[in-house]
Structures are given as C-alpha cells and as structure tokens.
Amino acid sequence: MKHWLMKSEPDVFSLDRLETLGTSLWDGVRNYQARNFMMKDMKVGDRILFYHSSCEPPGVAGLARVCGLAEPDPSQFDKKSEYYEPKATREKPIWHCVRVEFEKRFRRFVALDELRDEEALKEMLVLKKGQRLSIQPVTAAEFAKVVKMGGRA
DNA sequence: GCCAACGTTGGC
DNA sequence: GCCAACGTTGGC
Numbered sequence: 001m002k003h004w005l006m007k008s009e010p011d012v013f014s015l016d017r018l019e020t021l022g023t024s025l026w027d028g029v030r031n032y033q034a035r036n037f038m039m040k041d042m043k044v045g046d047r048i049l050f051y052h053s054s055c056e057p058p059g060v061a062g063l064a065r066v067c068g069l070a071e072p073d074p075s076q077f078d079k080k081s082e083y084y085e086p087k088a089t090r091e092k093p094i095w096h097c098v099r100v101e102f103e104k105r106f107r108r109f110v111a112l113d114e115l116r117d118e119e120a121l122k123e124m125l126v127l128k129k130g131q132r133l134s135i136q137p138v139t140a141a142e143f144a145k146v147v148k149m150g151g152r153a
Numbered sequence: 154g155c156c157a158a159c160g161t162t163g164g165c
Numbered sequence: 166g167c168c169a170a171c172g173t174t175g176g177c
Contacts, residue, residue, distance in 0.1 A: 007163090031172075054163055112164080130170040132162045 002041060003143040005049040005126055006064070006100070007134045015050045015061040015105060023067055023101040027075045028083045030095065034135040038098045039070045041137075048100060049138060049146055051126065059111035060146055068099030106150030120145050 006026065008014065018024055029035055048064040072093035075083035088094040115121050125136040138146075 009163090033172090058164070130162095132171070134162085 002046045003138040003140055004046060005051050005136045005138050007051045007053040009054045010052045018064060019102045023099055025099050026097045027073045029097060034133055035095060037135045039096045042066050042098050057111040059109055061109055062105035063103040064100045065103050066098050067101040070096040070098050073097045108151045110146055110149045
C-alpha cells in the first residue's frame with residue numbers, strides 16, 4: 001500500500017465536499033506526472049493526505065482513500081468543462097483519474113507552517129521550493145507523522 | 154530536439 | 166496582486 005498527498009483548492013473541491021459525496025472521481029488533473037501516478041501507481045486502499053491549497057492557511061485537512069482504479073476522466077470529453085481536451089477521444093482518452101473516498105477529517109487542521117517545523121518531515125515534497133505537483137508520493141513514516149499531528153493517531 | 158515564450162501553480 | 170518556479174507549446 002502506498003501513501004499520497006493530493007492537493008485541492010477548497011473553493012473548488014474541499015474535504016467537506018468529499019465527505020458529503022462519500023466518493024468522487026479525482027478529475028481535472030492536467031499534468032502528466034500526476035496522471036501517471038494515478039494510472040500506474042495508485043491502488044485501491046492507498047491512503048491520501050487531503051491537502052488544501054491556495055487558501056489561508058494551506059495545509060492537510062484530513063484523510064481519504066483510493067477506492068477505484070484509474071479510468072478515463074469524463075471532463076476531457078465535456079465541451080462545457082474547463083477541463084475539456086479537444087484532442088481526446090473515447091477510444092483514445094488522454095487523461096485518467098482514480099476514485100477516492102472520504103476517510104476522516106483531522107481533529108486539528110495541520111497547516112503548512114507546522115509541517116515545515118517538523119524535522120521528521122523535512123524531505124516531504126510539498127515543502128520543497130517550487131514543488132507544485134498536485135499529486136505527490138509520501139512515505140509511510142511521513143504519513144504517520146502527519147496523521148499524528150492531526151490528532152488521529 | 155532545442156529553447157524562448159507563455160501559461161499555471163501556489164505561497165506569500 | 167506579486168512573482169518564482171516549473172511545465173508546455175511551437176517555431177525553427
């Protein structure tokens with residue numbers, strides 16, 4: 001089982017929204033590296049740090065899990081979607097996404113600043129300058145540390 | 154296949 | 166709103 005950090009702007013899609021829905025496709029990813037993680041590496045049961053970006057404060061709001069293997073991202077076929085991809089066809093889709101399910105909200109939101117203050121997390125990709133990948137692998141130790149900081153050990 | 158220009162991300 | 170960093174695009 002692998003561990004991941006997945007970024008979302010809460011104004012667009014928040015952990016609250018995922019809790020309401022129960023599960024959701026992680027659609028709209030338009031970066032090849034992030035797509036390849038979803039297509040090749042993510043398996044059902046993989047655990048996810050749900051990270052809120054472009055908000056005040058940014059940080060990890062809680063946990064989710066992969067509950068469905070990658071499938072074609074339907075938004076690439078939707079002309080009205082901002083994620084529409086004219087080069088994609090049903091036969092040859094370009095973008096794929098996994099399905100994720102809500103797991104739990106942290107008792108305490110773990111802000112980016114707090115992550116920065118932890119020696120044990122200094123190698124976390126999300127803390128690296130210029131690192132803007134929206135889906136990032138996280139080690140089991142980093143995952144456990146963040147969960148502990150969130151008050152749900 | 155290089156690389157300049159451009160667009161996007163995301164913290165600040 | 167700024168801007169550094171980085172990914173993508175497209176001319177050559």
